[in-house]
Amino acid sequence: MSDTAGDDTKNSAVDKAARAAREAARLAAEKRKIERATEASAEVVTASNGRPSTASVPSTPLLDCSHVYQRYPNPKGGFQVVLNDINLVVPKHDFITVVGPSGCGKSTLLRLVLGSEAPWMGQLSVRGRPIDHPDRDRGIVFQKYSLFPHLTVLDNVVFGLELDGTWLLQKWLTWPVYRNTHHKRYVEQAMGYLRAVKLDEHAKKYPHQLSGGMQQRVAIAQAMAMKPDILLMDEPFGALDPGTRESLQITIIETFQQQDITVFFVTHDMEEALFVGNRLLVLSAYYEPEEPTQQGAKIVMDVPTPKDTRTSVKATAEFQEFIAEVRRRGFDPACRQKVSEFDLRAAEAVRKGA
């Protein structure tokens, strides 16, 4: 009994802290709105001057998470806070990787960005639009069940392209015409995306006839075909053997370099995180709380990663040292940094740029 009561007071304290944070979030959001309006007008000026917009020109951040909290009902009663005050600004064409101890809420954060789950408190927006539910703006590659088992590889990629706003009934009634016009074009586009991941020869196969690595390639092609603002990846290569994994890592780096895409990549493999991304987030619940009741993971590190994309980089001493540093700060329950000590270099760079 006393345990439950303890939990309740704990939770109400968390509630109070969170309420205060929510208020702060509201003010911050309003402030940002004003800033954004000014930025937008600045952009218009630049455009009318005929200068191409470059990185130095501030623009609306692609993804903006402000004071995001998430909690889940605890089976023993009360709630478990999973994410504690997540603040994240992601500019366009950033490749973010998220690591953290298992169960720290990496996938929760991804689901919040995806929109398949709503935050307890705080706001998330893409291009200034609040995230409400999963839609075309954000593509997703899951570790499993990313593909439709009842469709061939080609049809899996055509699936999204064909959802062009035409009513299903209309599509069926005018199928002979539709097939030779729209459908034909979508098939050509889909084949292009399959060629990019070197799977055009397997277009007619069903997913179960492909290896795990090939399936994930199809999933990437399927998501990329929608030209999403952000490509979300939830431990996409977690179920693959090391060799396949590395080749998929190179595929995603190539995709990122060739196309104007922003990637949000959750993984439990540190080496992978440092290798594929250009900005690393470490999510961890191991830190020195400001208040004893504070719980849930925070971003304890937000740093740029080495830019080298040769696989040999993984063996270098620097790379391994970086991993050791991340492990110490994020994964070691004994090592508890103060909140003020967090290494948030990349976040500051973004803020300065914005």
Next chain:
Amino acid sequence: MSKSARKLIGTPLPRVRRVLLGLIPVLLMVAAYAYFSHQRHIENPMDRLMPGLSKLWAGLQEITTPDKRSGQVWLWVDTVASLERLGKGLGAGLAIACTLGLLMGIFSTVRALFSPIVTALAKIPPLALLPIIFIFLGVDESSKIVLIALGVAPTLTNDITLVGQSIPRNTIVKAYTLGASTSEVVIKVILPQILPRMIDSIRLTIGPAWIYLIASEAISADSGLGYRIYVVQRQLAMNVILPYVVWIALIGLVLDYGLAALSRWGFPWAHAQKDH
């Protein structure tokens, strides 16, 4: 010894050997019947309970040639009548179960609304409903169809609900990120994945459907496989009853194999997955 014994589990057999193995029990049964029938005829040449081959042949002749008075072929007339009832009843039950099961599988609200009553209805032996159906609908065709439909619908609904729920949520979220609307998710993602497993459910339902059909025909009908068996029972005409029973088994077998083949042909992806 132990090594080859281990191979007994999970090793697939070549097709020919599989078919031959399946025939062994059938042949054994026929042989056993022939033996006991012969024994009984040695004791009593007039035995009617286990007719010999010649009498069975005469019975078969009787049911497959036009009747002297009506000019109808019994077996044919009865088969058509029974299959028509079975088809209509199963069709109606299936229509109810598919609609309700699909909605219950997809929408948790609909599931919460109907799940208790459907489960409760599934627990009522449909034959207990037969008097009620007879009282309301009379004893003609419609009551038999309704019995089959009511008999299979609740179980089938629950089956389809489970299948609908088992579709990974990731697939549905994925469809949304590809721009699908809710109706497109239902029609293009959920429905096609449910269909092959719906066929499995139907295969399992055919057995109970036969029970309801034969029972209702036994009580009141003027034709049908069940009707004929119960009519000739009064004359102890085992040489007619046995061919009818074998015929029913054959029809069941063909339906089952037919549906399995349809599923393999229409949904190859659903079958290959079972190998993994």
